[in-house]
Amino acid sequence: MMKNNISKVHDCYGCGVCATACGRKIIEIGLNKNGxxxxxxxxxxxxxxxxxxxxxxxxxxxxxSLEQAEIQSYAAWSKDHLVRRKCSSGGAGFEIGKYxxxxxxxxxxxxxxxxxxxxxHYIATTVEExxxxxxxxxxxxxxVDGFKxxxxxxxxxxxGTPCQIDSFRRYIKKFHCEDNFVLLxxxxxGVPSMVVWQKYTKWAEKQVGKITYASWRNKWTGWHxxxxxGIDGEEHGEKINWHDSYDMLIRGKxxxxxxxxxxxxxxxxxxxxxxxxxxxxxxxxxxxxxHSSADIRIGDMWGETYKDDEDGVSCAIAFxxxxxxxxxxxxxxxxxxxxxVVAEGQMQSNPVLPRSYSINLSIIKSRIGLKxxxxxxxxxxxxxxxxxxxxxx
Numbered sequence: 568m569m570k571n572n573i574s575k576v577h578d579c580y581g582c583g584v585c586a587t588a589c590g591r592k593i594i595e596i597g598l599n600k601n602g603x604x605x606x607x608x609x610x611x612x613x614x615x616x617x618x619x620x621x622x623x624x625x626x627x628x629x630x631x632s633l634e635q636a637e638i639q640s641y642a643a644w645s646k647d648h649l650v651r652r653k654c655s656s657g658g659a660g661f662e663i664g665k666y667x668x669x670x671x672x673x674x675x676x677x678x679x680x681x682x683x684x685x686x687x688h689y690i691a692t693t694v695e696e697x698x699x700x701x702x703x704x705x706x707x708x709x710x711v712d713g714f715k716x717x718x719x720x721x722x723x724x725x726x727g728t729p730c731q732i733d734s735f736r737r738y739i740k741k742f743h744c745e746d747n748f749v750l751l752x753x754x755x756x757g758v759p760s761m762v763v764w765q766k767y768t769k770w771a772e773k774q775v776g777k778i779t780y781a782s783w784r785n786k787w788t789g790w791h792x793x794x795x796x797g798i799d800g801e802e803h804g805e806k807i808n809w810h811d812s813y814d815m816l817i818r819g820k821x822x823x824x825x826x827x828x829x830x831x832x833x834x835x836x837x838x839x840x841x842x843x844x845x846x847x848x849x850x851x852x853x854x855x856x857x858h859s860s861a862d863i864r865i866g867d868m869w870g871e872t873y874k875d876d877e878d879g880v881s882c883a884i885a886f887x888x889x890x891x892x893x894x895x896x897x898x899x900x901x902x903x904x905x906x907x908v909v910a911e912g913q914m915q916s917n918p919v920l921p922r923s924y925s926i927n928l929s930i931i932k933s934r935i936g937l938k939x940x941x942x943x944x945x946x947x948x949x950x951x952x953x954x955x956x957x958x959x960x
Contacts, residue, residue: 571616574608576626578846580730581605581758583710584738585620587717594620596711601928602760603845604707622741625733625860626851632736633860639891640909642868643883643899655703655784655793656867657881660751662897663863664697664724667749672722676700677708681779684768685761688713688727700726705783705838707758707845719744726751728758729854729861730847736860749893752859754866754882754913757844757852759837762931767834768798770937775800789877790867796832833941841918842927842944849920856915857906862890870911872904882909922955923947 573585573594581604586594593610608614621627644657651658664674674691678699686708691697710731717723719742725735732752739745768778775798782797837843854860868882883899884906885891894901921927927944935943954960 570608570611570614571618571621572608572611572614573606573620573624574611576624577605578603579605579624579626580728580734580847580851581707581845582625582727582731582734583714584623584625584731584734586711587714588619588623588738588741590617590619591615596709598761601845601932602762602765603758604709604761619741623734623737625730625737626847628737629853631853631858631860632733632740633886635859635886636888638857638906639885639894639903640906641883641885641894641901641903642873642909643865643881643894643897643901644879646898646900648878651878652786654701654879655786656790656865656879657899658701658879659881659883659894659897659899660726660753660865661697661701662899663749663751663865663893664691664700664726665694666893666897667722667724668692668694668697670722672724672749673717674700675713675717675723675725677704677713677726679704679781681777681781684765684778685709690716702782703784705756705759705834706761706764719747722747724749724751726753728752728755729859729864730755730852733854733860749863749889750861751863751865752854752861753864754910755852755854756838756914757841757848757918759843760845760928760931762928763834763837763843766931766937766940770833771798772800774798776802786877786879790879791874791877793879794832794835796834833937836941837931837944840945840948842921842923842948843931844918846920849917849924852917855917856910856913857884859884859886862887863893866910866913868909868911869913870908872908872911882913884909921948922951 583596585606586596591613593613594606596604599605643659645651645662654661677686686704686706688710729752732750780799784793785795785797786793864884866882868880873880930943
């Protein structure tokens, strides 16, 4: 008989909040065979069927956990040009974290762990500790250790994908502590299989040695050409010491392996081609465009308004009065615009599930080299699309 717990859930968002909410600590989050995080119950016999894991699961609810007030939307960029240069767009996310740290908050953000070769949530209590969270990370983060380290009686900024944040708001609502939290998400394109990243890093390590640092987007050649992959390895590049001073770290750095232009980069070819996301991103995502359970959403302001600006401009959207108050106090230039101007260029609907999806995953998981993997996935997707469009097959 199926118990009233998360064990019945597969191909979910992998947000990990169920593991955080479980009082018995019998839920673990791990990668499934296709490279996506999902939960499993380790000791069914100890489950009390309290239902907490189901209550906090955004995947199992059709509605959002936040009733949105009037949306306030802005173009934003840091007044500190070094911060603006370091960050993927205008530096609004970093400035939000820095401001709230100064207000007595801690930050649960995301950093890349080179040893574990994954993105993971962690707790930052100083600006120096916040720095590894700056910049975009285009892989799914492991949340459990970071979320479990949160003390619900203290104040936190929690950042994450829209689905992670939706579940997390359900969690803090359940424990009646929403007032202690500011929640921040971003415009999310989708979550790629970790097998893609593992295959990419295996290829990259042949160029630079064991990876010590990864940066998914850099503005070395300008913001609009910022889809550059920066990789440092033991054989090339500088050693990163995140405990150095803020002034030294924020200056920015060039990594050894620079893969410029998104369409020419093998990781981005799969990512931006929508070829390797989790099933939930195609079928169950309810967070595109103006749909969010966060207090604040950030992203790149890709539209026409700042098409000639190469320094980077963030879009910053407040979905709550709390979020709007935070934005008004951060060290950023804010210019108010209608939402459709700020969100121009952002996805308004979910990506289309490729007809070759199952084959793509099989190729990605195979021993076929990275270059051939990209070629085959793109070729099959286009071929099947052509057959359907012209022959109805």
